[in-house]
Amino acid sequence: MKRKAIFYTPILWLIFNLAFLFATFTFTSSYASDFRKRISQLDDYPYRTEDDIKAEIIFGRELSARILGRYPLLKDKTLTEYINLVGKAMSQHAARPEIEFRFGILDTDTINAFSAPGGYIFITKGCLKLIEDEAELAGILGHEIAHITERHIVKEINLKATDESPISGFASLIAGATGSAEVVFTTFIDKAYEILFERGYKKEDELSSDTIATTLLATTGYDSSGLLRFLKRLSEKGHEKDMEGTHPGLENRIRAIEEYMEKNQLTGKEGALLKERFYEKAKAK
Amino acid sequence: MKKQRLNNLLFFTIISIMIQPSVLLADEYHYINSLPGERAAGMGGAYIAVSDDPSGCFYNPAGIALASARRLSISVNAYNISTKTYKDALHKTTGEGEDWELRSSRLIPNFFGVIQRFGPGIIGFSYAVTDFTSRDQEQVFRDIRSAIPGVNIDRYVINIDDVDNAYNFGPSYAIKLGDNLSVGATLYFYHRDSKIIRNHLINLSNGEFNWENYYLSLKEYGLRPIIGLMFSPVDKISLGFTISRTFLFDSDLRAQATIRGPASFGYGLNDVKFEVRESSEKRSFPLETKFGVAYFPSPSFLLSGDLYYYTRVENYEPVLNGAIGAEYYLSPSIAMRFGLFTDRANTPYLKRDRINQPEHVDNYGTTLSITYFTRNSSLTLGAIYTYGTGEAQVISNSPAIQEVRIDSITVFVGGGYSF
Numbered sequence: 001m002k003r004k005a006i007f008y009t010p011i012l013w014l015i016f017n018l019a020f021l022f023a024t025f026t027f028t029s030s031y032a033s034d035f036r037k038r039i040s041q042l043d044d045y046p047y048r049t050e051d052d053i054k055a056e057i058i059f060g061r062e063l064s065a066r067i068l069g070r071y072p073l074l075k076d077k078t079l080t081e082y083i084n085l086v087g088k089a090m091s092q093h094a095a096r097p098e099i100e101f102r103f104g105i106l107d108t109d110t111i112n113a114f115s116a117p118g119g120y121i122f123i124t125k126g127c128l129k130l131i132e133d134e135a136e137l138a139g140i141l142g143h144e145i146a147h148i149t150e151r152h153i154v155k156e157i158n159l160k161a162t163d164e165s166p167i168s169g170f171a172s173l174i175a176g177a178t179g180s181a182e183v184v185f186t187t188f189i190d191k192a193y194e195i196l197f198e199r200g201y202k203k204e205d206e207l208s209s210d211t212i213a214t215t216l217l218a219t220t221g222y223d224s225s226g227l228l229r230f231l232k233r234l235s236e237k238g239h240e241k242d243m244e245g246t247h248p249g250l251e252n253r254i255r256a257i258e259e260y261m262e263k264n265q266l267t268g269k270e271g272a273l274l275k276e277r278f279y280e281k282a283k284a285k
Numbered sequence: 286m287k288k289q290r291l292n293n294l295l296f297f298t299i300i301s302i303m304i305q306p307s308v309l310l311a312d313e314y315h316y317i318n319s320l321p322g323e324r325a326a327g328m329g330g331a332y333i334a335v336s337d338d339p340s341g342c343f344y345n346p347a348g349i350a351l352a353s354a355r356r357l358s359i360s361v362n363a364y365n366i367s368t369k370t371y372k373d374a375l376h377k378t379t380g381e382g383e384d385w386e387l388r389s390s391r392l393i394p395n396f397f398g399v400i401q402r403f404g405p406g407i408i409g410f411s412y413a414v415t416d417f418t419s420r421d422q423e424q425v426f427r428d429i430r431s432a433i434p435g436v437n438i439d440r441y442v443i444n445i446d447d448v449d450n451a452y453n454f455g456p457s458y459a460i461k462l463g464d465n466l467s468v469g470a471t472l473y474f475y476h477r478d479s480k481i482i483r484n485h486l487i488n489l490s491n492g493e494f495n496w497e498n499y500y501l502s503l504k505e506y507g508l509r510p511i512i513g514l515m516f517s518p519v520d521k522i523s524l525g526f527t528i529s530r531t532f533l534f535d536s537d538l539r540a541q542a543t544i545r546g547p548a549s550f551g552y553g554l555n556d557v558k559f560e561v562r563e564s565s566e567k568r569s570f571p572l573e574t575k576f577g578v579a580y581f582p583s584p585s586f587l588l589s590g591d592l593y594y595y596t597r598v599e600n601y602e603p604v605l606n607g608a609i610g611a612e613y614y615l616s617p618s619i620a621m622r623f624g625l626f627t628d629r630a631n632t633p634y635l636k637r638d639r640i641n642q643p644e645h646v647d648n649y650g651t652t653l654s655i656t657y658f659t660r661n662s663s664l665t666l667g668a669i670y671t672y673g674t675g676e677a678q679v680i681s682n683s684p685a686i687q688e689v690r691i692d693s694i695t696v697f698v699g700g701g702y703s704f
Contacts, residue, residue, distance in 0.1 A: 038587075041584075
């Protein structure tokens with residue numbers, strides 16, 4: 001019995017392959033090869049283990065110590081409890097229930113807020129002076145919560161752990177008891193410190209944190225424009241230059257939040273401002 | 286290597302019941318005798334348009350240009366057992382048919398590969414075992430018919446000791462020519478080391494005996510270039526194309542036969558025939574062109590399909606094979622893979638009233654694997670099942686045709702590490 005198969009004709013097979021090559025060089029449109037990335041290769045995957053979370057908390061504690069070395073902690077129990085009340089309410093809706101968020105006030109007139117991996121968040125006394133209601137405070141704290149839930153610092157300093165870094169994974173920073181591991185740990189703390197006080201986060205990370213904070217405001221029951229109103233005030237009063245150059249232009253951020261609110265039908269949606277409580281707890285100081 | 290040439294070298298057979306030493310190579314009638322690579326194996330080898338890890342060095346070197354990290358990969362066929370059954374190859378004196386089985390079992394590392402960035406592209410080095418067989422069996426048949434009128438075979442003892450491995454190892458290099466196009470090449474050094482030892486002892490019912498011993502060894506050295514292309518015409522779709530061929534630059538075949546036939550065939554008491562034959566004739570390999578398409582609808586799901594075409598070479602027919610594969614992530618830590626593939630024979634269908642024809646068995650396989658991912662590593666456990674049916678002539682110089690069935694199960698483990 002003789003085999004019947006059209007592809008056994010070499011000429012047809014050749015035509016088939018030439019057609020493939022022709023198609024290859026004819027299509028000129030460009031597509032990123034990101035679609036090849038499997039779920040196990042996505043960026044946040046390497047940071048999900050229990051060891052990584054522990055390491056992140058230890059790392060954040062160390063970075064917080066550095067922050068407090070720059071600005072002292074404001075020793076005001078009532079105000080600190082209030083900030084924690086607002087911050088923890090916001091963090092209830094954050095994407096990382098495994099993290100216990102802690103909030104503190106930095107005794108400086110600089111207008112800024114900081115977050116360290118592992119749930120450590122600080123807002124400056126200068127920033128509090130500019131805030132006019134609790135929704136604005138919640139918006140600022142929500143922005144810092146988002147930096148932690150999205151692991152912006154963690155990803156940036158350990159971005160190449162699976163590529164170029166001599167160590168594999170964030171946890172090994174802590175687990176390694178060798179001198180070289182300690183050197184690497186200190187180096188990475190330096191990098192994180194540089195992000196907070198000199199370089200700033202990546203623009204897309206800042207914009208992402210703004211939109212997440214806006215969502216958190218809405219889900220927590222606050223006025224969802226809290227962060228937006230605060231940023232507008234900063235812009236109107238010309239305080240952009242006072243933010244240590246660590247944030248992208250206010251204009252871009254304001255526009256991005258407005259677009260996000262419009263797209264998600266948050267514009268004009270009513271929510272709690274809690275102005276009185278804010279004045280009672282914070283402004284009275 | 287032509288089957289006929291082997292037959293000429295081997296068969297001094299004086300009793301037609303003598304089973305052929307089959308073929309010298311593990312499976313020269315099929316082109317897909319191994320599925321290297323932990324991920325590719327689970328997907329039935331449908332990997333031409335995926336190939337974005339070290340096993341791409343073997344399947345499509347253009348794919349390694351798209352790898353996301355330096356990576357080391359190894360796969361091991363933890364256990365392979367295959368059985369080839371020739372139905373009613375022998376007949377008992379009662380007329381009842383008796384099957385003859387060839388069994389192979391083997392544990393072998395069949396792939397190792399590593400890739401990393403080098404200059405504008407990705408460099409790789411890999412080792413792939415494309416053929417592996419190890420048969421070590423002893424068989425005894427009793428009360429078998431012989432071709433000698435009035436004489437039966439009281440006892441027929443067959444001892445088999447076969448080893449056949451085909452190794453490919455060498456460097457690869459791939460480069461992206463744009464966001465959606467990459468090219469790559471692999472240059473494998475090819476080495477085949479094959480050995481067959483067969484011992485046949487036949488005790489005839491008239492008190493005479495026949496003893497035959499064969500020793501054959503084949504060593505081949507060559508180069509196997511693979512040129513690959515990977516292209517993404519639209520988002521989430523990848524096309525792959527490769528062309529390759531093995532070129533031998535050295536071949537050394539040695540065969541020894543030692544025979545002590547029965548007196549009725551003219552053998553004296555101490556009359557033992559001994560013959561040695563050698564050949565350096567280099568066999569030809571087909572040109573292999575392979576085409577694949579892969580669809581990546583989400584980070585959790587992947588579908589791929591391949592077509593492979595092998596050209597006609599010497600007495601072998603052209604062959605078209607295909608494979609399809611799927612990958613699905615149950616969670617970011619666990620992926621399941623499934624595949625189907627064909628492995629059709631490169632021989633023609635057997636014709637009636639002819640003798641010593643090569644067997645024709647078309648194989649079909651299915652694969653299944655599960656992979657567990659940790660931060661930088663992966664561990665895979667999988668299985669490959671191959672089933673084939675066809676026809677053969679295992680009795681030398683006899684027009685009898687036997688049905689053949691092949692069953693093969695391979696359990697494989699694999700691992701990968703990104704660094």
